[in-house]
Amino acid sequence: MKKTEKRFRWLKLNENFFSRKEIDWLEDQENGQLNSIIYLKLCLITLNTNGVLVREIGSEFHAYSTEKLAAISKTTTQEMELALAYFLQAGLMEIDENGNCKLVGVEEMTGSETIWAKYKQNEKKKSNTSKGKMKK
Secondary structure: OOOOOOEEEEEOOOOOHHHOHHHHHHHHOOOHHHHHHHHHHHHHHOHHHOOEOEEEEOOEEEEOOHHHHHHHOOOOHHHHHHHHHHHHHHOOEEEOOOOOEEEOOOOOOEEEEEHHHHHHHHHHHHHHHHHHHHHO
16 A cells, blocks of 8 residues: 555445445344444545555554454444454455455545645635625
8 A cells, every 4th residue: 555645535425325235235134234334434444545454553554453443333343243244245345465354345435635625625615705795
């Protein structure tokens, strides 16, 4: 994973996200709705790593432990292990060539822009708002 300029990222969900066959199947399993929430939380924490469940420590990337993922998502380790197994079974997650868990499709669900672009948009909004007040 290479570092790029600072970006503001967000998760884009299609309006039919919960109707997708994989998500529908996931919710039919034990702890179904919890599994969906876990999946979305994991998608969010992997926005900067293109869906790979790793975190940057110094200049290296390390895989999250199941215990850490459970703590992040406020679940038990057992619930996390079950959810990860379901994600693999549903095709929502795969193991990459480095042995890391990768959430499939996160790259397509990620929107981003540079911090500078976000700053300029906010400045333009402020400018337009103040111009509107001056015309009255």
